[in-house]
Amino acid sequence: MANAQLTNRRVQGFPWATGQTWKYSQDLHGSINNGLDFGTPNGVAGDVYSVDSGTVYRVTDNCTIIIKRADGLYHGYHHVKPDSTITEGKQVSYQTKLGTTALCGGSNAHHVHFWLYDQNTVNKQKSFSPIGFYFGNWQLTQEQDSSEPPGSGNYPVSGYDYVLKNGTTIACAGTTMQYGKNICTTNQLTNQITFVSPSSKLTVTALNLDLTISATNLSGKTVYVQTWRPAVNGYPAKYFPAPPLTATGNTVTFYNLDGDGSTLAGVTYYTVVSLEPIITNEAEKQRISCFDATGGKYLCDAARR
Known part of the structure; x- marks a missing residue:
């Protein structure tokens, strides 16, 4: 099933506990795992939770967990030390604890690198762009930001940021949001307890x-x-x-x-x-x-x- 064929372009939330607030630390990056980085609240190890239901598809020694949803969407988590109960074939639901952030897999700061696969990309270890997907009720979109200097960052189109929007609230990545000073309201994301498809x-x-x-x-x-x-x-x-x-x-x-x-x-x-x-x-x-x-x-x- 290709990305365009996925009818449910929404996962139920973010990869941390409901009620917690993490930092949107880096937007889409990585030529292979085209993912998002979310930093723990205080820079120390934080528990990572499943963003949706599914079956544990892959657990690696390199701090990677991949879950397969019933419709063929895969959600991946990197820089996460898996809990001993998270084994391949295990059924998980939204907010199942998967593990804890760790300084592994090339990470030097506590965060989770999150990305999405579909049926056509998972075996190639190449994710697709999640632009347009919802995380609960935050949608990842590409917004024009004239404050961004040409050629900066990893953005494919100069002058654009990848932001998460929830109504009039716009979350941009980074500590100072230097690329989003004209459009951003926050870089903090709270995993709300929300309804899904209500x-x-x-x-x-x-x-x-x-x-x-x-x-x-x-x-x-x-x-x-x-x-x-x-x-x-x-x-x-x-x-x-x-x-x-x-x-x-x-x-x-x-x-x-x-x-x-x-x-x-x-x-x-x-x-x-x-x-x-x-x-x-x-x-x-x-x-x-x-x-x-x-x-x-x-x-x-x-x-x-």
Whole structure:
């Protein structure tokens, strides 16, 4: 399967623990392994995690681990000392610990060199360009940056940087971001707990307000919800508290969110869902859709009776 034929051009996140922030230290480089470098937070050894599910395809003595996803996408990790449990043929899921960064494989600083293969490149040890791929909800793109001096760095087109974009946030590689001073906002990347390929369906009837959430990474996760409606017909605006649910599969439903036994006509109900506790008053923002705008952190919906 060639790169262009891969229908899922997204891995679920970055190769470190959710909630942690690592540094985007070098953008696409290496004539063979056309990859990205991510540095550990404090320059010391850091644990490396799988960016997606799959089967361990290769583990080498040169600090390299390669995972094969079911659709033929391979994700590779270099400068990583594998855990003893990571052996060829082992099944892993997103956020399975693979090993720890080490000063091996030619590395003199703690980081992970990450790259992608497809079926046509893995046996040639030559990766393809991941431009356009998503890491969770960060997309690797090529952006024009007039501040870059001609011929600098490893960029194939002078005047361009490889950046990771999440909404209006643009992450550029390097310590000082000297090539990105006109476009960059950060070089720090937090591996957020986000939904992958989600959908939301809020339904309202005279008696019930129900919300069904689906995502390919939902199973086993705790799902939080916030529900609100504005004032209507003399009734004040109101929040409806509901306990979080743990998904037993990739779909979960919150039933009777209004909790009153009946809903009100002529008003729109708003919901916000997240995989972590939700900031107060988020549902009051009255958003019909918010997934892209929040970098995948929240999933918003609305329904009117």
